[in-house]
Amino acid sequence: MAEAKSKLVEGATGQWEVIIGIECHAQVSSNSKLFSGAATEFGADANSQVSLVDAAMPGMLPVLNAYCVEQAVRTGLGLNAKINKRSVFARKNYFYPDLPQGYQISQFELPIVGEGEVVLDLADGTTRTVGIERLHLEQDAGKSLHDQDPGVSFVDLNRSGVALMEIVSKPDMRSAEEAQAFLKKLRTIVRYLGTCDGNMEQGSMRGDINVSVRRPGEPLGTRAEIKNVNSFRFIGQAIEYEVGRQIDLIEDGGEVVQETRLFDSKLGETRSMRSKEEAHDYRYFPDPDLLPLELADDFIEKIRATLPELPDAKKERLVSQFGLKPYDAGTLADDRAAADYFEKVAAGRDGRVAGNWVMGELFGALNKLGLDISQSPVSAEHLGELIDLISDNTISGRIAKDVFEIMTQTGEAPGKIVEDKGLKQVTDTGAIEAIVDEVIAQNPDKVAEVKEKPKLAGWFVGQIMKASQGKANPAAVNEILAKKLGL
Secondary structure, X not given: OOEOOOOEEEEOOXXXXXXXXEEEEEEOXXXXXXXXXXXXXXXXXXXXXXXXXXXXXXXXXXXXXXXXXXXXXXXXXXXOOOEOOEEOEEEEXXXXXXXXXOEEEEEOOXXXXXXXXXXXXXXXXXXXXXXXXXXXXXXXXXXXXXXXXXXXXXXXXXXXXXXXXXXXXXXXXXXXXXXXXXXXXXXXXXXXXXXXXXXXXXXXXXXXXXXXXXXXXXXXXXXXXXXXXXXXXXXXXXXXXXXXXXXXXXXXXOOOOOEEEEEEOOOOEEEEEEEHHHOXXXXXXXXXOOOOEEOOHHHHHHHXXXXXXXXXXXXXXXXXXXXXXXXXXXXXXXXXXXXXXXXXXXXXXXXXXXXXXXXXXXXXXXXXXXXXXXXXXXXXXXXHHHHHHHXXXXXXXXXXXXXXHHHHHHOOOHHHHHHHHOOOOEOOHHHHHHHHHHHHHHOXXXXXXXXXXXXXXXXXXXXXXXHOOOOEOHHHHHHHHHHHHOO
């Protein structure tokens, strides 16, 4: 599969190349926080999940959560990245009401995970390999609430101390489409691994997007960082706006300043949050309360041995094992639950037929009902049974769609529906011949036409199927009709 070429953007004075890098904050799937035993459940009452460590009470010391370390290593292995056997936690100093310590425990010069890569599958069939610069562990801050009282701000420390993985890409993306594809692929990987639930609407995964533009072949331009974008649609909109803003600014004789910007989803535009001159001096230094983290080879290898089949490998297997097209295999591999469902349906059956039913009828019905695959009213076993009823000529493909519609409403087995409603296919050639004779007798003008234009035989097939209420075996209908009309 071909590697994607950089897509250039037309400005008023010529072409521009877009350079994008992403810093993704992914909340570690863990029942307790990075340095305390406080709970991490989403949606709890404000300040109900705060330990003395999270609130930075005097004398409280952090204790590293070993499970969060495992989850970070697991993610690094899933990104084909280097696992650093020695890493160091540092204090990142800044002052804000929702940061009770006055610093954030993070990692700076020595992160737990080094360079890796993610392969993007783009809509045009090309791929792009995006480098991972690093993955480090850090604790989240609390949350300031400005909409509870007209004159007072409140602070909720439930998120204070929650474990985050900051996954930093290299500036390898060249369009909004690639940036969206990167975060989607990253979310798929961490969900496969079970290291982050990827629920962007709950803040479990969010991205800081670094955008710059340059003339093709020139050095990198000055970048602007768009903070905390939490939906794929907004990521696309924010990048498109920011690219246009920077190009217009440069072409009008101005200069892009290095700054942090926010995306206003209502207006569809970015706005300045703080400039480089106003940016924090974080004064990183190793946290004196935490020893360097040393990982043994057998610790890393035990985690590697538990890795599931990851999306890229699953996609390749679905193509080779079931004969799916790469695009269809990729669609299924993007969702582990959907891929598992498909494999149950396809077991011992034609993989392409199973894929058509899963990605066509089933996905369409789920979309209409507003359900995901885990909530499907049609089980994989029942959908497989429906395919079997078609393949053994118990019902026709047309009747199968009617049966499937009933299955989505009742959850019943297809065999029971077919039996209860008398939907079995008519395979008795004598009965089918009688229907064919009747339709031919009723339409002598069409008989004359079909002898002139044999393609019109399809009209007769439709009438015969209608007369049989869709129960006549289509192959038998075509064979008998051809004989009767001398085709």
